[in-house]
Amino acid sequence: MNSISFRKSDRTRLGTLHRLRNLCCTQLPLLTIAPSIFDYLNFLIPHDAYGMALTYPNGEPYILYYKNLNPQSMRYVQENTELFLNLKTESHIRWLNCPKLPKVGNLLRPDDPYFHSLTYQMIVRQSGLHHTLDLRLERNHIPAGGITLYRRMSHPFQLQDHHLLEQAGVYIEYALNNQMEDGDDVIESDQALLIVNSQNDLVMMTDAAKDLLNLFPIHYEFWEPYKALPKSCYQVINELKYGQQIPKLSLTIPNGILTLRAEWLSSQNTTDTNIALYLKRSLPRSLIILKKLEALDLSPRECQVAFSLITGMNKSEILQKLSISPAVFKDCVKSVYQSLNVHSVSELITFASQWTTPKNNTFLS
Incomplete structure (x- = not known):
């Protein structure tokens, strides 16, 4: 995955991107981590609503996940999917299916012919929104869906927002291409x-x-x-x-x-x-652990090291996966131990086990 390059003074934004990267490296299904992804995106690029579609290569969706969009409009979309896959009237479908075009753009905007599209009229305007910022997702260079952020009329997206979404998209695509549907506790x-x-x-x-x-x-x-x-x-x-x-x-x-x-x-x-x-x-289990670690006073790198230790990786595996030196690893481990008041990996794992204790509930047993 590509490294992040931002001004050193922009620590908060840099830290958020690092945490997004940590999340996208868990190999959990993209849909599972989608709420957390959009939490990070909202910090990086504040928005009023969002939508994510995972699609087949022809643009036909098999998953649609959204928040704060007009429910009646979305039901109409669900019932009339074929209307929104029309290549002649819906330019976003051409964009989703053309890897040669830029991955990030403003496809839904009033000064574009797309403004008159059914998608814009039914989703954006009916939801009281106006500005959009789109990210195309690809799986192994094949179109696989898209993410759209929406804002109300008085807050258009800026060029910096494009750059941030493009960088975040690198991590989101990594999650899409490396997700494991099964295997996590x-x-x-x-x-x-x-x-x-x-x-x-x-x-x-x-x-x-x-x-x-x-x-x-x-x-x-x-x-x-x-x-x-x-x-x-x-x-x-x-x-x-x-x-x-x-x-x-x-x-x-x-x-x-x-x-x-x-x-x-x-x-x-x-x-x-x-x-x-x-x-x-x-x-x-891995998502619970990661979110609990992030709630502590740890840096993104320290969270990543602690997460790797708790989930069973050894020192050599962590050094290779995170591309860090033994000295950096040692400093991270020391900081984690001090923060959690533990003194060994076994104590760290025992401490983390309290986060993942199942509820004592036999309703479905």
Whole structure:
């Protein structure tokens, strides 16, 4: 990954970019770390709303994640995806599919013909926004999606914002190209329940279940319009009805993994059979550790060294991965030990274990 080059006086911005780099090196799925990525981006480039689309090479989205955009507009986009993939009227689709064009730009702006596009009218203006800044994402030099930051009318993006997003994009693309969908330990977090009848009508939903379902980004392969629940919920329910024993489905969501599991609540021979759908959110252990370390009074480099030690890397592996000298490593370890009042790697790991102790909750056991 490229190094960062900013004025030495700009310590806060430099530190934020370093922390973004640390986050993007965890090999967690991009969608999992997306909320933290946008937290860092908001510090670097303040904005009022954002959106991230992960797409197939032809520009068709399979994930849509956004915040503070008009919900009715986004529902219309979800239901009419083909309208927003029109190469003749939607110049951003041409941009997303052309690696030769700059990766960062202002595609949605009033002085551009794109101002009259359906995307601008339906998303930007309907959300009370005006200015946008776009970043194209590529996976191994093949178009893979994009990120858009939005601002209200009185605060246009400046050239410096372009440079910052371009630098941040290097790290975000690294995360996209090096993510591992499986393999990270997860810690059980929130659990909830909803109930449907044999006709798939919603009978009961707890507030906790609503909160978990609101974490869903738009998974297009699991999304169905005009339904009370995401399509993934009905998929698990129908698998149970068609004979599969306790079907389960796990989906990557922002900040973690959501697992769905269906069970019969009563005998299948009764006329009032209901089905319970259990939802469980799990958080990646490595993400919890990284966020806890960043809350301490440690530099980004010290966080990175501590994180590497806690997650099982030895000294030689850390020196090679972080490209640091033994002296820098020694100074970082000393500072970490002093901050946490520990005296060895084993004590450091024991100290960190308190951050990832699962809740004593048997709701889904």
